[in-house]
Amino acid sequence: MKVAVLMGSDSDWNLMRPAVETLKSFGIESEVEVASAHRTPAKVRDFVMEAPGKGVGAFIVGAGGAAHLAGVVASYTTLPVIGVPISSTSLNGMDSLLSTVQMPSGVPVATMAINGAKNAALFAVQVFAVTDKELQKKLVDYRAEMIQGVDKKAARVKAQL
Template sequence: MKVAVVMGSDSDLPVLKPAIELLHEFGVEAEVIVASAHRTPLKVQELVSSAQDRGVGAFISAAGAAAHLGGVIASYTTLPVIGVPINATALNGIDALLSTVQMPSGIPVATMAINGAKNAAIFVVEIFALSNPELKQKLAQYRAKMVEEVEAKAAKVAKELQ
């Protein structure tokens, strides 16, 4: 199963790149697409409508400003859609956050933090791990590594304060 990572603009790539790299680290294939809910609506409709035929099991949608991309994607599919609001305007991403999180009842978009693409990737891995024991194990190892990193930082701080 793969995830479609859809961004409203190529300027969103720096925010999404760590998520794409993390997906690859977990062995999850990602197809990366630039498509605009407003400027290329037919492209969005086609890519969502054909997603399951391509083996897509979830979407990560990233957009700034009005950030309607996640909602438009969700309107065409019952696959999980994870929205990543992008900080792209003078409102520091608050506009995108509110546009992404305020979906009407029945058309959910799981919403991450502003520029929270890495958590979107982890959330997709968690979803896929429900039916994939190998991913579940990799996720447990990833969490264990995070514990080790925090403990190493704590030891460094303790040593510095001695």
């Protein structure tokens, strides 16, 4: 399986890159595209409609402002769509968060935190891990590494007391 990572603007790339890097660390391939729900709707539609034929099993979609992109993607597919609201306006991403999370009944979009691309990738890994034992083990190992990291940080703090 592969994850399609779609963003509304090239300026979103620095915030979306952690999704691609996280997917890669789990051995999951990604396909990255920049397309706008408003300025290039035909490109968005074509990308989404062609994705299953390319082995895509989920979408991670980042957009700022009105952030309609994830909802538009969800309207064209039954595959999981994970929205990443991008902080790109004076509202610091709250507009994007509300636009992404408030999908109408019947067209769900899983919504991450503002600029939460890494968690979007981890969520996609969890979705794939439902049927992939190797990914399940990698997730368990990932969590164990997080625990070790927190323990090391705690030890550094305690050493300063």
